[in-house]
Amino acid sequence: MTRIAILDYGMGNLRSVGKALERVGAEPFLTSDHARVRDADGIVLPGVGAMPKAMVRVRELKLDQLLRERVEAAVPVIGLCMGMQLLFDSTTELGGAEGIGLLRGPVETLDAPGLKVPQIGWNPVSWRRSSPLNEALPAPCAFYHANSFAPRPADGDAVLGIAEYGREFVSVVEQGPVYGLQSHPEKSGPDGLRLLKNFVSLAAAVAQAAGGARGAAT
Numbered sequence: 001m002t003r004i005a006i007l008d009y010g011m012g013n014l015r016s017v018g019k020a021l022e023r024v025g026a027e028p029f030l031t032s033d034h035a036r037v038r039d040a041d042g043i044v045l046p047g048v049g050a051m052p053k054a055m056v057r058v059r060e061l062k063l064d065q066l067l068r069e070r071v072e073a074a075v076p077v078i079g080l081c082m083g084m085q086l087l088f089d090s091t092t093e094l095g096g097a098e099g100i101g102l103l104r105g106p107v108e109t110l111d112a113p114g115l116k117v118p119q120i121g122w123n124p125v126s127w128r129r130s131s132p133l134n135e136a137l138p139a140p141c142a143f144y145h146a147n148s149f150a151p152r153p154a155d156g157d158a159v160l161g162i163a164e165y166g167r168e169f170v171s172v173v174e175q176g177p178v179y180g181l182q183s184h185p186e187k188s189g190p191d192g193l194r195l196l197k198n199f200v201s202l203a204a205a206v207a208q209a210a211g212g213a214r215g216a217a218t
Contacts, residue, residue: 001027002204005040008032009057012046012083013186020186024197032061042203043070047082051107051149052097054086064100071102074210076177076203081147084173084180088151102178104154110147112166118148123163125171125183131160132202133174133195141191143171143183150182177206 004021006014008030021028021044028044031037045067047054058064071077079087088099091107099107110117124140134141143163150169153159161172163182173180179199185192 002200003040004028004042005037006030006044007063009061011049011054016186017046020196024193024200026200034066041207042076045079045083050094051085051091052094055097074177078199079180081184084182087180105152107149107151110150115166119165120146125161125163127161128159131174133179133198135198137191137194144187145183147182
């Protein structure tokens with residue numbers, strides 16, 4: 001089975017994400033232990049709450065350094081909801097804070113004039129291109145969002161899916177091996193599970209290729 005580490009730093013829907021990953025055939029485990037994360041085929045960075053507070057915990061546990069190391073090793077990483085925001089350079093939330101910086105660009109308040117923020121509910125997501133992450137998903141595809149902020153990627157090629165709440169915002173990003181969803185896939189029905197399954201399949205393929213390369217080198 002494909003081993004997926006769910007990073008536990010005290011701010012995230014850990015149990016529901018774990019159950020969703022089990023449903024799509026993965027072997028998920030919650031951890032902040034670096035050695036166990038290094039043993040995983042893929043990594044999930046969940047998150048709920050405020051990004052600056054989350055970054056304090058991430059840095060205390062040195063998970064930012066660990067994620068950079070794993071990405072350099074080509075291990076797939078996916079951020080969910082606020083976990084996606086952590087992957088970017090910075091946020092304007094609560095006076096501002098730096099992020100992990102695996103993706104370029106800031107996280108800023110939703111541009112939703114006259115609408116209630118945070119927005120909570122289902123948004124159709126339009127795909128910019130085909131990807132292993134959205135394989136077999138409809139276009140558009142509805143996902144459940146609950147957010148006051150959204151990233152503004154500096155690299156337009158990193159944008160995989162766009163949603164709308166008053167105005168467009170970035171909902172899905174992909175700059176392999178780094179991926180991110182502003183939505184909650186574990187709350188997004190069959191399509192959310194399908195996307196998680198796609199991520200697990202992607203992680204399994206990368207792990208198999210890496211294992212084959214190691215075998216060929218010995």
